Amino acid sequence: MILIVDDKKENILPLKKILELHSLSADSAESGEEALKKILKVNYSLIIMDVQMPGMDGFEVVETLAGSNRTKDIPVIFLSAVNKQKKFISRGYESGGVDYITKPVDSDLLILKVKTFLKLFEQQKELKNIRDILSKEVEIRKEAEENLExxxxxxxxxxxxxxxxxxFSNHELQQFTWVVSHDLKEPLRKIEIFTKIIKDKYLKEDDKAVDYANRTIGSAERMGKLINDLMDYSRLSSVVLPEKMELSEIFQEVLSDLEYVIDEKKATLKLDSFPSLKGVPSQLRQVFQNLIGNALKFSKKDVAPIIEISCERISTKEFNSALSAEGKFCKIVVKDNGIGFDxxxxxxxxxxxxSLNDRSAYEGTGIGLAIAKKIIEKHNGLITAKSELxxxxxxxxxxxxx
Structure with missing residues (x-):
């Protein structure tokens, strides 16, 4: 549950609507005092806080929350249309906020940040729970194994x-997720390494403890993948100058990177000839690596993947455009014989x-195609799909x- 704190109903309603469109439930309070009363009764996962309010302002509310063990870890995003100066933004972070957004705000960016902080908050809770369970298991083992104790x-x-x-890192880095998210990788790697050491050396005879350790390792690996994907997504907002490039070279680089999986799956790839165009090579390589990687990942069991990549020159930027040898656009189709989707x-x-698929069967963060779409749009292009189960x-x- 997300709490929106703003003294103006006309600000609360559109925010609630945006959150509801993304299946995020929200509550509201119209003053700092009302917000504190609600927070005492309800466990909120995130708070979107206005700064300037009569009575207690947003900074005072967050400073009060930071003084309580029960509420100090609730992520707070400040959202203000008035207090845009650096001194207000600095105070927002100093009071305990994880981010400070000024209006007008990009709704897509807001939702992305909200979901990221919710994900980090839930991950933090999961790690705490697993840590507590592991501690209890260790206490039980101490009674039976004096030397191991x-x-x-x-x-x-x-x-x-x-x-x-x-x-601590999560609490600090949430304030700068889009700039320094790579700093989370090192502590995650250490958690994974130390948990593996504990599992392999000290928990072999306890199946339940091994299961909890494996969950910790899996959580750390998923978090690392999520951070990498979020960094890729956030980089797309930066301006990169396009350059003349050969699409055929991009595809050869992608196939080289995926060579092991292609051989393992005994996949067949059929490639057309491709024109040169202006773009950002690293970004387009990421698009086609994602699409071809998905075609390999979502292949049918015991059926060798067949992936066909065709290219046609067309006259207009429309999916049903006519072919034209002098056309100013190219249409690229990546076709597979996999499991498909509705x-x-x-x-x-x-x-x-x-993600449309079972994440226990198909690994992924649900960000890859969103990245592909954003890259294609930044290249003034279009992307869609056709499929059949x-x-x-x-x-x-x-x-x-x-």
Whole structure:
């Protein structure tokens, strides 16, 4: 549940509507005092806080929350249309806020930040729960194994210290997620390494403890992948000058990177000839690596993947445009014979954090196609898909040649 705090109803209603469109439930308070009363009764996962309000202002409310063990870890995003000066933004972070957004705000960016902070908050809770469970298991083992007790206690203390470091890092880094999110990788790597050491050396005889350790390792790996994908997504907002490039070279680089998976799956790839165009090579390489990687990942069991990549020159920037040898656009189609998807979910697949498949069977963060869509749009292009369950999918891209 998200709490919106603003003294003006006309500000609360559109925010609630934006959150509801993304299936995020929201509550509201029209003053700082009302917000504190509600927070005492309800466990909120995120607070969107106005700064300038009669009575207690937003800074005072957040400083009050920071003084309580129960509420100090609730992420708070300041949202203000008036207090845009650096001194107000600085005070927002100093009071305990994780971000400070000035109006007018990009609704897509707001939702992206909200979902990111919610994800980090839930990840933090999960790590705390697993840490507590592991501590209890260690206490049980201490009674039966005197010689192991000291080593397990030492390793457990180290794990708790690393967890506390991660919690502190999460609290600080949430303020600058889009700039320094790579700083989270190192503590995550240490949690994974130390948990593996504990599991392999001290928990072999306890299946339940091994299961909890494996969950911790899995959580750390998923978090690392999410950070990488979010960094990729956030980089797309920066301006990069396009350059003349050969699409055929991009595809060869992608196939080289995916060579192991292609061989492992015994996949067949059929490539057309491709024109040169102006673009950002690293970004377009990411698009086609994602599409071809998905075609390999979502292949049918015991059926060798067949991936066809065709290219046609067309006259206009439309999916149904006529072919033209002098056309200023190219239409690229990445077609596979995989598991496919129901076309009624077409709009959903390009939305960040959305996944149509069972994540226990198919790994992923739900960001790849959102990144692809944003890259293609930054190249003044279009992307869509056609699919049929158990038949396969075709992803269609239109890019300008000049």
């Amino acid at each position: 000291r080593k397990v206690a030492e390793r457990t203390r180290e794990l708790l210290e690393k967890n506390q470091e991660l919690e 076309v009624k979910y077409l709009d959903k697949i390009f939305v960040i954090f959305q 158990e038949i396969g999918s075709s992803f269609i891209i239109i890019l300008p040649l000049y």
